[in-house]
Amino acid sequence: MIVTVTPNPSLDRALDVERLEVGEVNRAHAAHVHPGGKGINVARALARHGLAAVAVVPAGGADGARLVTLLGEHGVPAVPVPVAGDTRTNVTLVEADGVTTKVNAPGPRLSDAEVDALLAAVEDQLTSAPRAVVAAGSLPAGAGDAFFVRLAGLAGRYGVPLVLDTSGAPLTRAVRAGGLSLVKPNEDELAELVGRDLVTVGDVVAAAREVIAQGTTAVLVSLGAHGALLVREDGTWWAGGPPLVPLSTVGAGDSTLAGYLAGTGSCADRLRTAVAWGRAAVLLPGTEVPGPDQLDLDAVRVVETPDPHLALKEL
Ligand SMILES: Nc1ncnc2c1ncn2[C@@H]1O[C@H](COP(=O)(O)OP(=O)(O)OP(=O)(O)O)[C@@H](O)[C@H]1O
Numbered sequence: 001m002i003v004t005v006t007p008n009p010s011l012d013r014a015l016d017v018e019r020l021e022v023g024e025v026n027r028a029h030a031a032h033v034h035p036g037g038k039g040i041n042v043a044r045a046l047a048r049h050g051l052a053a054v055a056v057v058p059a060g061g062a063d064g065a066r067l068v069t070l071l072g073e074h075g076v077p078a079v080p081v082p083v084a085g086d087t088r089t090n091v092t093l094v095e096a097d098g099v100t101t102k103v104n105a106p107g108p109r110l111s112d113a114e115v116d117a118l119l120a121a122v123e124d125q126l127t128s129a130p131r132a133v134v135a136a137g138s139l140p141a142g143a144g145d146a147f148f149v150r151l152a153g154l155a156g157r158y159g160v161p162l163v164l165d166t167s168g169a170p171l172t173r174a175v176r177a178g179g180l181s182l183v184k185p186n187e188d189e190l191a192e193l194v195g196r197d198l199v200t201v202g203d204v205v206a207a208a209r210e211v212i213a214q215g216t217t218a219v220l221v222s223l224g225a226h227g228a229l230l231v232r233e234d235g236t237w238w239a240g241g242p243p244l245v246p247l248s249t250v251g252a253g254d255s256t257l258a259g260y261l262a263g264t265g266s267c268a269d270r271l272r273t274a275v276a277w278g279r280a281a282v283l284l285p286g287t288e289v290p291g292p293d294q295l296d297l298d299a300v301r302v303v304e305t306p307d308p309h310l311a312l313k314e315l
Pocket residue numbers: 185186187222223224225226227228243244245246249250251252253254255256275276278279282
């Protein structure tokens with residue numbers, strides 16, 4: 001069982017338009033709604049592969065209730081924590097050429113009592129000894145930048161590995177505090193974390209090693225169209241595949257993380273699985289997650305100890 005925590009979940013609405021005309025009335029030719037938020041997407045991707053995952057989420061108002069219903073329809077048991085504010089809606093506009101524009105709402109402010117209730121709901125799940133806790137996405141106002149540090153402390157007390165996918169100050173705080181089993185930044189999030197641009201494979205590996213030195217076991221860096229790098233104390237691996245024309249890249253990083261968690265075998269094997277799940281996700285509309293028959297593991301090439309001088313855009 002994997003427990004996911006999404007402190008700021010969303011109803012993800014995607015509208016497919018031929019071409020986005022900014023400042024004009026645009027008409028969509030298709031609309032999609034998915035239960036969204038990074039931890040939720042990880043849980044959905046795992047569930048799609050028959051793996052047990054629950055989603056702990058604050059839920060408020062009619063949209064919070066809808067989110068919980070949708071999670072059930074997607075085969076993910078929800079652990080809703082009632083909150084006074086309304087669960088947010090995030091909107092994605094996808095153009096015919098794959099260009100994606102996303103607008104994420106801030107989400108409801110949580111009170112101190114609601115934040116404590118969220119942590120208590122996670123603690124309740126920890127008592128059943130899950131394989132890991134995956135905490136992912138942005139933090140709503142009121143949660144405090146140290147929310148993931150508190151969560152890591154809680155998971156540590158129960159001996160359960162904490163996997164983190166977030167950005168900005170909450171990521172910085174959690175990495176500095178240490179005690180993380182895996183972090184999954186994308187290239188921009190890792191660059192912001194270390195405070196410098198990342199141009200080459202060597203730059204990414206050095207940045208990931210800084211994270212590891214502060215108390216994280218492994219760093220999985222997703223690189224969009226250029227695949228992903230896995231950095232651990234004992235090695236570095238890159239995986240990627242031939243170019244794809246994406247239908248929607250929303251949630252591809254979450255499917256990548258889910259694939260890594262679902263993967264078995266060597267580091268290279270797990271990274272191959274991760275990248276195959278991410279690549280399959282970009283070929284699906286909205287925030288849809290791939291199923292087993294949509295994966296192409298053979299298309300993914302894995303390289304151990306990739307050349308540090310290679311530019312990321314050459315991968
Ligand atoms: N344009 C693309 N072409 C091929 N593969 C892609 C493309 N974009 C993403 N991917 C695949 O999806 C994975 C995750 O993508 P990305 O690095 O954009 O994640 P992310 O920024 O965390 O996304 P999100 O936050 O929306 O989940 C990549 O490692 C890659 O395997």
